[in-house]
Amino acid sequence: MTRRSSEVATSRAPRERMTIEERREQLLRVGRGLFLERPYDQVSMDDVAQRAGVSKALIFHYFTTKRDLYLELVRRAAKELVEATFVGEDRPPLERLTTGLERYLDFVEQNERAYVALLTSGVGADPEVLGVVESVRKTFADRILASIPPSETSHADIAVRGYVGFVEHASIAWAQNKKMPKAELIELSIKALIAVLGLQLPGR
Amino acid sequence: MTRRSSEVATSRAPRERMTIEERREQLLRVGRGLFLERPYDQVSMDDVAQRAGVSKALIFHYFTTKRDLYLELVRRAAKELVEATFVGEDRPPLERLTTGLERYLDFVEQNERAYVALLTSGVGADPEVLGVVESVRKTFADRILASIPPSETSHADIAVRGYVGFVEHASIAWAQNKKMPKAELIELSIKALIAVLGLQLPGR
Incomplete structure (x- = not known):
């Protein structure tokens, strides 16, 4: 050391x-x-x-404990990620999605080791840490659901939860071996969402 | 109790x-x-x-320990899942994918509480348990990569890892609130994979 x-x-x-x-x-x-x-x-x-x-x-x-300190760090990182990826609700859906993904991947790049360790190595994994991670996933899913017309697709919630899983797992693979350009990963993620929602997003 | x-x-x-x-x-x-x-x-x-x-x-x-017993249960469940979802390599890609997904969701249905708890609640989460889960994800990704022509798409590994994350997260949401028919979730997953790989699979 x-x-x-x-x-x-x-x-x-x-x-x-x-x-x-x-x-x-x-x-x-x-x-x-x-x-x-x-x-x-x-x-x-x-x-x-x-x-x-x-x-x-x-x-x-x-x-009080090491876990206490660690949990506070995870909560802060989660808050930072949620704030960094927020895009104004006045922007068209496709632009919100693309900009949100760009900022998400910027965050992953800047916090690469912490991001990969948190999600893959079980560092300090416990119900509260996982609860924070889960609430971030839910925030992302809710943002997307809020930006698509409810009548447009059935069971969109399950499709969107899957899409959030897609971005998470693809970004881990990308962070571990960054040979794919960021723009290509964003394009892939948008394609996945459009395919599972069966949507034609405005601006497309 | x-x-x-x-x-x-x-x-x-x-x-x-x-x-x-x-x-x-x-x-x-x-x-x-x-x-x-x-x-x-x-x-x-x-x-x-x-x-x-x-x-x-x-x-x-x-x-030796409770964790030891738990880890053995996780290893067995992982082995069972990997075996249950294996489809002969002689079958066409789309059929392998669809049948594999059908069997995966059957397994999720039969082991619903254990599946959801393992992946969301941090039950006994530790590096070895996560290592088993990660090796299952890798097996699924490798099977899919083996069934698509290597020249067909660039960076397929990142796309396929994302797809495995899609299926995992969507199936957790589906297991927790099973209002979407299984066939529809299979269809969604296939659509996601085809979109991110930019493929025309034989039989489609």
């Missing part, structure tokens, strides 16, 4: 007076860095304390 | 002499029943011992 010099420097910086909010953010930042470096099981609250340059007692003032 | 009378009868039956193989099968059967009745965390090896009418010491002779 080698640490980059900038991180060593940070951890050895003289202890600063931080507000409660700043300290909380610092601990989350340090925790995120550690969870990205090594498997969940190999990160301890001692590691977090050491790298943040604070006592273990102080950490437990902010996060 | 009420138990059905047949199960009470089983657990109270006089202890029989079983071969090692028979005993192992009995314990797996009892464990499966318990994991289907209540959340993973609420099943103990004591419960398994009690219902099987054996000592806890005997159980540990067969399975």
Whole structure:
């Protein structure tokens, strides 16, 4: 386990007076860095304390358990993803879809290791973590369902849930071996949705 | 927690002499029943011992931990699913796909609670369990890739991984609220695959 010099420097910086909010953010930042470096099981609250340059007692003032800290990181990432992929409801359906997918894949690119680890390696997998992931999937499905005419297709909910699964699994494969251009993956995803909904989207 | 009378009868039956193989099968059967009745965390090896009418010491002779027993059940279910969905390679691609999907959804129907719990509730989620699930997904993707001409489409692997995610997520939604006829879900899945591969499959 080698640490980059900038991180060593940070951890050895003289202890600063931080507000409660700043300290909380610092601990989350340090925790995120550690969870990205090594498997969940190999990160301890001692590691977090050491790298943040604070006592273990102080950490437990902010996060009761390691899982607590991890869950907060997952919740934040989920919130960030949901916000980053929101496209105004005034835009036509096809543009909303395409722009949403573009932003989704941008997020996947920027958070590649965390994204793949969360969905494939069981890092910290527990009902609450999965609950957060599931609520993101549901948000995406609801957004799409809200943008298609209800009479247009039967059982659209099942088709759209499948489509969300398509994007998730295809984007994992894409992140692991990025030989397909992003635009092509977006095109594929749109084709899949149009096919399963039997739709002619405006603008197509 | 009420138990059905047949199960009470089983657990109270006089202890029989079983071969090692028979005993192992009995314990797996009892464990499966318990994991289907209540959340993973609420099943103990004591419960398994009690219902099987054996000592806890005997159980540990067969399975070192509860996770060990659970993992064996997941491995068996995975093997069963992979075998049940195999269709002879002599059949035309579209027929293989359709028959494979039919058998997949039959399996989902027959194992509904276990299927949904495994994939959505984090029951016993750990790297090894997820590894088994991931190897099933890979088997499905490989079967499909083997049945399409390699020159026919670029980056088919990413499209096919997405398609496997489509079927998984759509079938969870379908199992949870089975208002869509099975034939329609099969049709949807085939449409999704054809669209993302840009294929004209023989027989279509």
